[in-house]
Amino acid sequence: GENVEQHPSTLSVQEGDSAVIKCTYSDSASNYFPWYKQELGKRPQLIIDIRSNVGEKKDQRIAVTLNKTAKHFSLHITETQPEDSAVYFCAASMGNFNKFYFGSGTKLNVKP
Amino acid sequence: DTAVSQTPKYLVTQMGNDKSIKCEQNLGHDTMYWYKQDSKKFLKIMFSYNNKELIINETVPNRFSPKSPDKAHLNLHINSLELGDSAVYFCASSQGARNTEAFFGQGTRLTVV
Numbered sequence: 001g002e003n004v005e006q007h008p009s010t011l012s013v014q015e016g017d018s019a020v021i022k023c024t025y026s027d028s029a030s031n032y033f034p035w036y037k038q039e040l041g042k043r044p045q046l047i048i049d050i051r052s053n054v055g056e057k058k059d060q061r062i063a064v065t066l067n068k069t070a071k072h073f074s075l076h077i078t079e080t081q082p083e084d085s086a087v088y089f090c091a092a093s094m095g096n097f098n099k100f101y102f103g104s105g106t107k108l109n110v111k112p
Numbered sequence: 113d114t115a116v117s118q119t120p121k122y123l124v125t126q127m128g129n130d131k132s133i134k135c136e137q138n139l140g141h142d143t144m145y146w147y148k149q150d151s152k153k154f155l156k157i158m159f160s161y162n163n164k165e166l167i168i169n170e171t172v173p174n175r176f177s178p179k180s181p182d183k184a185h186l187n188l189h190i191n192s193l194e195l196g197d198s199a200v201y202f203c204a205s206s207q208g209a210r211n212t213e214a215f216f217g218q219g220t221r222l223t224v225v
Binding site for chain 2: 031032034042043044045046049051087089093095098099100102104105
């Protein structure tokens with residue numbers, strides 16, 4: 001099965017700085033890569049996703065890049081704000097029934 | 113107007129008991145899921161139903177039995193609860209079952225004592 005590794009497990013940045021979270025996957029058949037944000041005690045929510053036919057996608061302060069050859073993808077958050085503090089999960093799917101394989105999560109702390 | 117709702121939100125029970133968690137979605141989605149999040153926050157899929165048919169059944173003890181009476185509901189019944197079942201269980205739904213956003217419920221924190 002697919003194996004998704006996520007780094008770092010914790011990340012602390014100063015407000016206004018950028019944050020980068022990296023994930024690698026093992027199965028080249030994976031073709032959909034969503035990122036979910038989970039605030040403390042709340043549900044995971046999709047913040048951005050990318051499909052394998054695209055190398056980069058941006059939505060305001062959030063961007064995701066995908067390198068299919070190296071089998072890794074990254075989340076970039078610019079101009080971080082305290083409300084960005086949360087646990088972020090990457091995931092990979094081969095398109096078979098939305099069977100997401102999640103990374104282990106990154107706890108992002110944005111210090112005001 | 114909650115999109116995906118689960119009940120109960122908290123569940124504390126003794127080992128050996130049988131319990132159920134209910135999930136309902138009002139998004140008109142045709143696919144629903146159960147995920148388990150352990151104490152280390154690791155999220156793992158357990159089951160998925162598409163149009164009431166089971167399409168994903170991960171390596172889960174058969175003490176766990178999902179039931180989907182219709183497309184809007186997916187319940188999870190757990191028999192003979194064990195300490196290791198303690199976790200947060202999330203229900204989710206999506207429209208379509210391939211490469212689409214999954215909307216999660218607020219979670220059910222199950223504590224087995």
